Amino acid sequence: MSEGDAALAYKMVAERDNETVRVERESTYVIVAKARVWASEGWKVVITDKDGKSYPPEEFDKLLAA
Structure with missing residues (x-):
């Protein structure tokens, strides 16, 4: 896999x-x-990591602590 084909680690959906x-x-x-x-x-936001785990706003700090 070339560098340009690498999947990004985090996805946000608002x-x-x-x-x-x-x-x-x-x-x-x-x-x-x-x-x-x-x-x-006022947007409903979720972040998903490369492993498919989803984080709502109240859990964003868990991503930063990892």
Whole structure:
């Protein structure tokens, strides 16, 4: 697998009304920061790690502690 084909470690999905936004990042800090901003704006946000475990906003700190 080449470097460009590597799957990113974290995926964020933010949903509100009829809109969905998806963001993928390698950095835990960047994805948590983005997710917190979206959540503060009233979006329902979940982060999923490379193992498929999902984290709602109240568990974002667990990602940073890992």
